[in-house]
Amino acid sequence: MAPPRRDLHDLNRRSWNEATKAHNSHKGDQAAFLRAGGSTLFPEELALLGPLQGRRLVHLQCNAGQDTLSLARLGAHVTGVDISDEAIAFARQLSRETGIPAEFIRADIYDWFEVASSHDQRFDLAFSSYGAICWLSDLQAWARGIASILAPGGAFVLVEFHPIAAMFDERLQLAYPYHDPEPLADGAVGDYVAVSREGLVPWGYQPGVTDFHNPEPGVQFLHGTADVITALLDAGLALEVFREYDYSNGCRFFDAAVMDEQRRFHLPPGVPTFPQMYAVRVRRPSTP
Template identity: 65%
Template sequence: MSESLRTDLHEANRLSWNAATLAHNSHKGDQAAFFRAGGSTLFPEELELLGPLAGRMLVHLQCNAGQDTLSLARLGAVATGVDISDEAIDFARRLSAESGVPATFERADVYAWLAETADGGRRFDLAFSSYGAVCWLTDLDAWARGIARILAPGGRFVLVEFHPAAMMYDENLRLRFPYSSREPIEVQEGVGDYVAGSGEGLIAGEQTDGAQDFRNPYRSYEIQWGTAEVAQALIGAGLRIETLREWTYSNGWSPFRGMRAEPGRRFRMPDGYPDLPLMYGVSARLEG
């Protein structure tokens, strides 16, 4: 395993995510009923990049509490979700059982899981990661190499992520962070209750009040990775980038005060501000 991995930070983030996950899911009502009724939490951008899913062996890396994983499984993928948070994986397993949507969920640090899975000979047609995943990675090259090792020949990796240009600003659109930090940024307040802040944007089904005035007792650590750094890591791991896109809107998440809501749980920059890239997407293939 890479010597540059900061597993101490991964562990700190696990604790912060455990606390935050309880708050996040408290706002989402009866999610099992939502899935039993045919609900999906996916957006068009990731579905377009993923392509046909029926019968595909798919791993959802850093899957959080499993809602997107189950949505992918409902579309026919043989889905495995992986996340470092104990609370997230416990919830995902319960949600799968209660909704009747089959998927496998495994709790692990993504780096350890990639290494163990590759060494064990398991291979996937598709690997997928999305929305607030890259900032928790402490070694992009090791991550990309790990993904390449668990893909079957011709398999693809798809990423839909919030744009690092947008992550430079705080909620009041004041410049606060570097575009690319390479070094961890300590967040004293830890993972926040961004689900409550985005309201219906991040809740595809029933919305409930849930946790009030959540304060995370555990700090967290993030790294700002630029889009070129992500792309180059994938290229360096032997993946061929087929698609690279940017979007001037945000799916589900309202990052700044005064964001303009649009249909489909989409947000654009506030009135009076120029467009800023708020998301990007990558599709990369392992040549067989």
């Protein structure tokens, strides 16, 4: 079995460093938004996570920490892990400026799994969401890592964009395979915040960086939903929930998409629906 492609992960780290600067340029005073009680979370992930007060939670691929701090505000003891230097530096600064405590660790999650497991770190909940799976080169190692850091009875929640939606370009033209064993070479991180605008920045979108072109290439990995769920089952986790949604929370994939009052982007009238998101909750058994 081939190990995770850390060489490609490092390409993506540099690509995310550049994109994170552009993303945050559109988001104005995020600290003020969070200090005033704002949250970047959507109802779907909150329902799947359940009560958070006092729970030990790790946010895998946490990006720049906005969701992580929103989770911490709800009472969880949160650790955020991400490969991007820029994202983690911003997350730590945002934690200081908001006064919301959280630990942020800059690491490839495969490396972090090894360290956390060797130190017998355990969490009640693990969480990952929205554009995370496509950066994972080895689903089996990822799933084993999740199983290794969950406490007995602990759960992992994933809310993710659907690979069917990823098959289409912004004009709703079929452009990519559903899944592919070969990495997708043209995977540089783009400025999806500029495309989604108020969908991702409900407190006031700012123009910020315009016409962003990422100078750092990136590589993505195309995984089907069965690939994800099977990897989690093979790691000994029990499936509790699998759901599909015909809308996208916050993120506009298609030029003709229509946003509703809950910041969900729907396919336009006359276009047959297909799933744009899916959710999975798995649990580590309480006893061996």
